[in-house]
Amino acid sequence: MSEPRIRLVPRMERSPRQARLLRNRLRRWVSPYEGGAEPPSVAVMMTPRALAQLAEHAASDLDNEVGGVLVGKWMVESEKGEEVVLVESILRARHVRQGSTFITFTQDSLVALNDELDANHPRRLMVGWYHTHPRMGVFLSGYDTWLHQHFFPESWQVALVIEPHSTTCGFFIRTADGTLDPQRYYGFREILAEARRDAEYSKSLIIDDARKAAKEEVVRATREIERAKDGALHDLAITSANLAIDLGRQVVREQLEISPAHRERIVRDALGKLAAAAPGKN
Ligand SMILES: [Zn+2]
Numbered sequence: 001m002s003e004p005r006i007r008l009v010p011r012m013e014r015s016p017r018q019a020r021l022l023r024n025r026l027r028r029w030v031s032p033y034e035g036g037a038e039p040p041s042v043a044v045m046m047t048p049r050a051l052a053q054l055a056e057h058a059a060s061d062l063d064n065e066v067g068g069v070l071v072g073k074w075m076v077e078s079e080k081g082e083e084v085v086l087v088e089s090i091l092r093a094r095h096v097r098q099g100s101t102f103i104t105f106t107q108d109s110l111v112a113l114n115d116e117l118d119a120n121h122p123r124r125l126m127v128g129w130y131h132t133h134p135r136m137g138v139f140l141s142g143y144d145t146w147l148h149q150h151f152f153p154e155s156w157q158v159a160l161v162i163e164p165h166s167t168t169c170g171f172f173i174r175t176a177d178g179t180l181d182p183q184r185y186y187g188f189r190e191i192l193a194e195a196r197r198d199a200e201y202s203k204s205l206i207i208d209d210a211r212k213a214a215k216e217e218v219v220r221a222t223r224e225i226e227r228a229k230d231g232a233l234h235d236l237a238i239t240s241a242n243l244a245i246d247l248g249r250q251v252v253r254e255q256l257e258i259s260p261a262h263r264e265r266i267v268r269d270a271l272g273k274l275a276a277a278a279p280g281k282n
Contacts, residue, residue: 040173067131128158
């Protein structure tokens, strides 16, 4: 087999985002292999939406393997420093060669999945991949392991195998020293749908993160204005400040979804500063 030329994961992050986990809203699914041995380097959390999507895809073909990638975030819990990947949704692989006992991502499928991630999930990462093993049990085959090591090489990227007949599944996760055991799988934590709506929960997870990002954009915009107030760069600065504020608003709109009042306050503060710097007003 030739070496892959395309990496499945072009968008990388060097460090995980800070997040606060609400543990009382999680249901823990434990695998029989857990406990005692080396703990996994990351814990996996799944949103109700991702679980529903996975169940639907896995059940769509009970004879042949189906698969795709897991989309979400890589985070570190503020309190305990535990690394977590949050699976928020999936992308189904469409251009696959599949049979009853194997699945392989073709180059077309890798390109298509990357394009889809960029288009529909611009702030998310491929945190791993999944595929089904109809009537075969939950393990990684030699080829599965090869695929995982080559296309999902980051310590925090995970592989999910689902057996659709018995509806069992498990995550294959590297341990701290990078070892990947193809037989031992781990469970995950399910975000309880009844606790809060999906979006509500995501909001609480990233609220600190997004708040900080929005604030930084406003500070940066303000600083640009201050710097350019008396200079010839004024117009340019206004443009870049507007861009920065747009970015800040985008963070607020897409990720934070904080209260309209708070959002308005952030934008109003920023616009107030812009108005103060505009020609004729100072
Ligand atoms: Zn397999």
